[in-house]
Amino acid sequence: xxxxxxxxxxxxxxxxxxxxxxxxxxxxxxxxxxxxxxxxxxxxxxxxxxxxxxxxxxxxxxxxxxxxxxxxxxxxxxxxxxxxxxxxxxxxxxxxxxxxxxxxxxxxxxxxxxxxxxxxxxxxxxxxxxxxxxxxxxxxxxxxxxxxxxxxxxxxxxxxxxxxxxxxxxxxxxxxxxxxxxxxxxxxxxxxxxxxxxxxxxxxxxxxxxxxxxxxxxxxxxxxxxxxxxxxxxxxxxxxxxxxxxxxxxxxxxxxxxxxxxxxxxxxxxxxxxxxxxxxxxxxxxxxxxxxxxxxxxxxxxxxxxxxxxxxxxxxxxxxxxxxxxx
Ligand SMILES: Nc1nc2c(ncn2[C@@H]2O[C@H](COP(=O)(O)OP(=O)(O)OP(=O)(O)O)[C@@H](O)[C@H]2O)c(=O)[nH]1
Ligand SMILES: [Mg+2]
Numbered sequence: 001x002x003x004x005x006x007x008x009x010x011x012x013x014x015x016x017x018x019x020x021x022x023x024x025x026x027x028x029x030x031x032x033x034x035x036x037x038x039x040x041x042x043x044x045x046x047x048x049x050x051x052x053x054x055x056x057x058x059x060x061x062x063x064x065x066x067x068x069x070x071x072x073x074x075x076x077x078x079x080x081x082x083x084x085x086x087x088x089x090x091x092x093x094x095x096x097x098x099x100x101x102x103x104x105x106x107x108x109x110x111x112x113x114x115x116x117x118x119x120x121x122x123x124x125x126x127x128x129x130x131x132x133x134x135x136x137x138x139x140x141x142x143x144x145x146x147x148x149x150x151x152x153x154x155x156x157x158x159x160x161x162x163x164x165x166x167x168x169x170x171x172x173x174x175x176x177x178x179x180x181x182x183x184x185x186x187x188x189x190x191x192x193x194x195x196x197x198x199x200x201x202x203x204x205x206x207x208x209x210x211x212x213x214x215x216x217x218x219x220x221x222x223x224x225x226x227x228x229x230x231x232x233x234x235x236x237x238x239x240x241x242x243x244x245x246x247x248x249x250x251x252x253x254x255x256x257x258x259x260x261x262x263x264x265x266x267x268x269x270x271x272x273x274x275x276x277x278x279x280x281x282x283x284x285x286x287x288x289x290x291x292x293x294x295x296x297x298x299x300x301x302x303x304x305x306x307x308x309x310x311x312x313x314x315x316x317x318x319x320x321x322x323x324x325x326x327x
Pocket of ligand 1: 172173174175176177178179180190191192219281282283284285
């Protein structure tokens with residue numbers, strides 16, 4: 001799902017200004033044939049069609065580019081529940097659908113009325129009535145359009161994750177997660193000597209044997225519940241729902257600004273439900289004394305890759321035995 005490519009949603013004012021301006025341009029079209037009554041009918045008919053076309057085209061685009069929760073993998077539905085008001089979102093999509101119906105209905109109605117009318121003034125009045133109705137329809141969904149635009153900005157922060165075996169790199173800001181992701185997968189995620197460089201979730205891929213594995217770099221925090229920001233909520237969901245294996249990055253050097261004690265606390269918070277592997281970063285900056293205490297937990301990037309491979313095999317074997325027991 002392309003959450004990054006959803007185009008902006010226009011306001012009621014921009015939509016109407018644009019549609020009415022285009023209609024005025026149509027209204028000055030020359031070369032219409034027939035008697036004066038036929039020409040007036042055609043002109044007004046063209047304006048009405050043009051308004052309908054412009055609005056329908058834009059609202060259809062909104063309808064087509066915003067994902068409906070029904071079409072999304074479970075992970076993204078959960079993510080939506082955490083980050084936007086899902087009921088309000090569904091209501092807003094339904095409102096766009098409703099507006100499309102009304103616009104098409106009024107266009108058909110008023111064109112019919114105009115072509116039946118034999119009075120110049122009456123035709124002008126009908127046109128004006130149509131504009132009023134259409135403006136009122138679009139105004140009625142303005143709140144919904146604004147809500148969709150706000151949702152779009154939130155969707156843009158969503159990670160692009162696939163449903164495959166997933167390794168999550170987890171740990172405090174600035175400990176070296178993105179550097180490790182780059183070492184492991186060869187991607188080029190941004191790294192920097194200050195915290196919160198990674199504002200959304202970076203992804204890379206590795207192949208172990210014949211298995212393709214997704215590796216996500218997930219920012220960590222000790223905040224809970226209400227105190228979590230948008231990215232932290234996403235991180236927690238990725239960790240709980242998506243991760244098959246977690247690699248926890250410890251920075252023992254002190255350069256990240258987080259004490260070893262704090263890092264151990266975050267490590268313990270993960271719980272025991274998932275397989276957790278440890279990676280020690282910044283060994284070149286770490287004091288010998290601390291290093292000797294932690295040496296037994298050290299694995300190189302290659303060794304960790306092998307361990308991930310073992311977990312993929314285990315999961316595959318588990319799935320096979322589950323499949324057999326279902327038969
Ligand atoms: N000397 C040394 N520096 C490292 C090592 N690993 C990471 N760094 C540096 O530590 C800083 C932070 O690394 P990042 O990989 O950006 O850390 P991060 O955990 O992704 O940080 P956030 O995205 O902010 O959460 C960068 O300046 C890296 O170059 C290492 O093994 N040795
Ligand atoms: Mg990072």
